Amino acid sequence: MLTLILFNLTNGIILGLFYVLMALGVSLILNLSNVINFAHGNFLALGGYFAFSLAPYLGYWGAFIVAPILIGVLGLIVEQTMIKRVYARPHVYSLLLTFGLSFIIQDMCRTIWGVNGLPLSIPNALNSPLSNQFFFLTGYRIFLVAVVIVAVAALFAFLGFTRVGTRIRAGTFDLDTVSALGINIGLLRALNFALGIGLAGLAGVLAGGQIGLNPNMGDNLVLPSFIAIIVGGIGSLTGTLVGGLVIGVASALTSVWWSAGSNVVMYILMVVILVARPRGIMGEEGMMT
Amino acid sequence: MTIALEAEGLNTFYGKSHILYDVGLKVKEGAITTLLGRNGAGKTTTLRSLVGLTPPRSGKITIFGKDTTHTPTYRITQNGVGYVPEGRKIFAHLTVEDNLRVPQERPGPWTIERVYQTFPRLAERKMNKGRQLSGGEQEMLSIARALLLNPQLLILDEPSQGLAPLIVKEVFRIVQQTKADGMSVLLVEQNVRASLEIADYAYVLDHGVMGWSGTAADLVKDEERIQALAGASAEEWSFDDTLSAAETEALAHQPHAVA
Numbered sequence: 001m002l003t004l005i006l007f008n009l010t011n012g013i014i015l016g017l018f019y020v021l022m023a024l025g026v027s028l029i030l031n032l033s034n035v036i037n038f039a040h041g042n043f044l045a046l047g048g049y050f051a052f053s054l055a056p057y058l059g060y061w062g063a064f065i066v067a068p069i070l071i072g073v074l075g076l077i078v079e080q081t082m083i084k085r086v087y088a089r090p091h092v093y094s095l096l097l098t099f100g101l102s103f104i105i106q107d108m109c110r111t112i113w114g115v116n117g118l119p120l121s122i123p124n125a126l127n128s129p130l131s132n133q134f135f136f137l138t139g140y141r142i143f144l145v146a147v148v149i150v151a152v153a154a155l156f157a158f159l160g161f162t163r164v165g166t167r168i169r170a171g172t173f174d175l176d177t178v179s180a181l182g183i184n185i186g187l188l189r190a191l192n193f194a195l196g197i198g199l200a201g202l203a204g205v206l207a208g209g210q211i212g213l214n215p216n217m218g219d220n221l222v223l224p225s226f227i228a229i230i231v232g233g234i235g236s237l238t239g240t241l242v243g244g245l246v247i248g249v250a251s252a253l254t255s256v257w258w259s260a261g262s263n264v265v266m267y268i269l270m271v272v273i274l275v276a277r278p279r280g281i282m283g284e285e286g287m288m289t
Numbered sequence: 290m291t292i293a294l295e296a297e298g299l300n301t302f303y304g305k306s307h308i309l310y311d312v313g314l315k316v317k318e319g320a321i322t323t324l325l326g327r328n329g330a331g332k333t334t335t336l337r338s339l340v341g342l343t344p345p346r347s348g349k350i351t352i353f354g355k356d357t358t359h360t361p362t363y364r365i366t367q368n369g370v371g372y373v374p375e376g377r378k379i380f381a382h383l384t385v386e387d388n389l390r391v392p393q394e395r396p397g398p399w400t401i402e403r404v405y406q407t408f409p410r411l412a413e414r415k416m417n418k419g420r421q422l423s424g425g426e427q428e429m430l431s432i433a434r435a436l437l438l439n440p441q442l443l444i445l446d447e448p449s450q451g452l453a454p455l456i457v458k459e460v461f462r463i464v465q466q467t468k469a470d471g472m473s474v475l476l477v478e479q480n481v482r483a484s485l486e487i488a489d490y491a492y493v494l495d496h497g498v499m500g501w502s503g504t505a506a507d508l509v510k511d512e513e514r515i516q517a518l519a520g521a522s523a524e525e526w527s528f529d530d531t532l533s534a535a536e537t538e539a540l541a542h543q544p545h546a547v548a
Contacts, residue, residue, distance in 0.1 A: 163390050163391075166383070166387050166390045166391055167391050169380075169382070169383060169387070170380045170383055170387070170388075170391045173380050173381065173382060173383075174378055174380065176342055176362075176374075176378075177374060177378040177380070178391060179342075179361070179362040179363045179366075180340055180342065180362055180363075180366055180372045180374060181366065181372075181391050181392040181393065181434060181435070181437075181438065182363050182366040182367040182392055182393030182395070182438050183363055183391070183392075183393055184361075184363045185363065186361075
């Protein structure tokens, strides 16, 4: 029983970390640009496929580094050519735009890489379980946890300590005043969008090694990452971090006793939080703290 | 005297409502120009038009000889315009230090170190969040933030709003100091008498139309107009260069003084 709980707890943490990477990106874009990016999960899938196609040339490690960067650059291009045109318009425009984008990217993946799943092979060194008793603790899972910790720490350090990061945090509160202080907010939004999309790309590379690649692989992660943002508190990145882990672990632990309930529990959790504490777990801190 | 900023025939709208009607004004270099008017006269809209936050639908704005009518806000401010918005607009969730790290610093005498020397109170509260500051401290922070762009023209929107008279004096003293440092100043105020005492030129805006312009000295003599501007709640106190002993004492405990 203990092993079963540990097994599911580990699964929950892994799942939660994917939610966290996704939700942080969605949150960054939502907070600064007021755009809910429905295509976020498709950028995740693209990240996995890019790594798959790059790996024969660059090796796994090269692809692991380059694919998320390319996805970030792609995000920059999408922001500059499409997303920035709807900033001044009501929400429904950006919702429709990213919704459409989501279908376009998904079909693009189908056309290029096929409808069937593809494996993203990982180096053997990462593949073996650490011990027989804890068969679920593979080197890859530990690697995955380490990468997410490093990425999240780097993101928080960037936002907390660099000038650009400080400006992004200020911009989530009042973009007009940021521009009145001599900051090019168009550029700030573009960078921030690219950063959020790059995180989705990274999540895609990591997910590919765990569950393989398919054109819909991001879909199961999009809704939970919105839930993670709401549970954690809109506007708070720390909240998003906590929210992602909480729903990941809650859903995996539920499946120990009630396997059909693993998805439902996230929504129940969201409803409970919304009723008991409408601003979310960390919502009181306001914006991005 | 050369002109720092000139606006001609500005017509500005919020959506469909027409706010400014052919508004024109000049800010002379090295002088303090005050823009007065009652609540809702369009003072804030005028300033927002000048810095490009609410661009005019027609008219022309020239700042330091460049046509900036269609220039984005960040370019206008990077060009040497400091803007202290209405209501101070402090980033409430950021620390004082982080608030000061937002502006695009331009080379010049103002650095974060100098801000801390000039406003020791801000140095003391460096690690406090913006929302934890008093109104006076927030105003200092808002002015300091704009000064970090090392502007040649400083635009202030009602810096005295909601502040105790003693703090207002301190804020006005800072504004006077920036003029002494060679900056041109455009000051929007409801505090008519106080702002006329430090201003060289004055404009009066009424329902989106520029109703009066001239030297501050001339407007001071026009008691009737001042009464009308200040409204029923005509402020009794006036800005005075000499502080009473009690005020000096109080200031010593709240050091905002310009070094």
